[in-house]
Amino acid sequence: MTAELTTLTLAGLLQGLQYLAFALPANAELGTGYTASPRDRAPSRSLSVKTARLQRALSNHFEALILFTLAVTVVSLGGQNTPFTAACAWVYLGARLLYVPAYYFGWRPGRSLIWAFGFLATMAMLIAALI
Template sequence: MTPELTALALSGLLLLVQLCWMAVRANLELGSEYFLTPRDTPLPKAPSTGTQRLKRAYENHLEALLPFAIAVFVVTLAGAGTGLTAACAWLYLAARVLYVPAYLYGWVPWRSVFFGLALLATGLMLVAALLGNSPNG
């Protein structure tokens, strides 16, 4: 497996860990009764700030994962993997891992720094694939 695909697989696992962490915390705070319903009514009470932050960090990762997956697929299918694209994939993963505690604990400005690093890594992978893939093969 290429480094880019490995980082993508680990990013998927990170997403699942985030989902489970958020769900367990919400169930402990609010009780499981509400979460067993079709959720047609509002929450019985507001989740804690930490749980709300975990939810937003999860949603942000979900949104960031699609462009990263596209970059990994383009690099992989084009055979354009290089040391740079591998480093960018690992940078993306590291930044996304660090983003979770940065969001949860309100680390300013680090949350935004980690978000920006992951975004930059994704963009660089796409640009590297486009520049490294000549139309003549």
């Protein structure tokens, strides 16, 4: 498996771990009466600050993962795998690994800088696929 596909697989596993890291405290805080419901109304309780941050980090990774998946697909199907695209893929994954604690602990401006590294690595992969 290429480095790009390996990092995509690991990013998918990270997404699963992020989901669990959010879902477990969210279920405890909101109660299973709400979380198992069709959620036709807003919850009667709010999430704690840290759990809400985990939710936002999870949503952000879903958004980032779409672009990263696109980049890996284009690089892989186009036969454009290079040491540069592999390095970019690893930078993306590293940034996403750091992003979760950065968001959870409210690191400023660190969280935004970490996000930018992952985003720029993804954009660099797409540009490299065109060259």
